[in-house]
Amino acid sequence: MNALRIRPVTHADLPAIRDIYNHYVRTSTVTYDEVESTSAGWADKAARITGAGIPFLIAEEGGVLLGYALGQPWSPKSAYRFTIENSIYLAPSAAGRGIGRALLAEFLDACRQAGLRQIIAVIADRGTDASLALHRRAGFVDAGRLTEVGEKFGEPQGVLLLQKTL
Numbered sequence: 001m002n003a004l005r006i007r008p009v010t011h012a013d014l015p016a017i018r019d020i021y022n023h024y025v026r027t028s029t030v031t032y033d034e035v036e037s038t039s040a041g042w043a044d045k046a047a048r049i050t051g052a053g054i055p056f057l058i059a060e061e062g063g064v065l066l067g068y069a070l071g072q073p074w075s076p077k078s079a080y081r082f083t084i085e086n087s088i089y090l091a092p093s094a095a096g097r098g099i100g101r102a103l104l105a106e107f108l109d110a111c112r113q114a115g116l117r118q119i120i121a122v123i124a125d126r127g128t129d130a131s132l133a134l135h136r137r138a139g140f141v142d143a144g145r146l147t148e149v150g151e152k153f154g155e156p157q158g159v160l161l162l163q164k165t166l
Helices: 011-027 039-051 099-113 129-137
Strands: 004-008 056-061 064-073 083-090 118-124 141-152 155-165
Touching: 004 099, 011 039, 011 064, 011 083, 039 056, 039 064, 056 099, 064 099, 083 099, 099 129, 118 129, 129 155
Parallel strands: 083 118
Antiparallel strands: 004 056, 056 064, 064 083, 118 155, 141 155
8 A cells, every 4th residue: 555645846746736726727616717727837836935935745645646735925015924825736536535634734834844824725615615624624713704706617706714823
């Protein structure tokens, strides 16, 4: 049996990350992106995130990338430098196996080690029960709701804001 391994992202991981993310762009409202991402876009994003000292981790099993967790600055204003927004995505085949829980736990530990203080989760307000449960189990608390701030698939979309103090 192959053990789950969680580690920092490498350039070689980016095509699989792109593919996981683009699945959700095409099929769901868990992301409000409407245009699929590119390998070049992911390379730029990974360089910005890791260059800023913010964690970007992947979960793999038997050499297969099953998911990723990353943070991005909450705001470009310097006063927010200890606050990030997190994202966590799993390959559809990885859902319901505890991989998200393990990945988020490692991500939060890496954020603490990086000196971050606050994590904000911005989660779609429909069809995201698993993500909400995952974040709440990890100690995120409800911090607000924004209604109809986006539109995808011709429908207005809102978001829930959750926050965790490290």
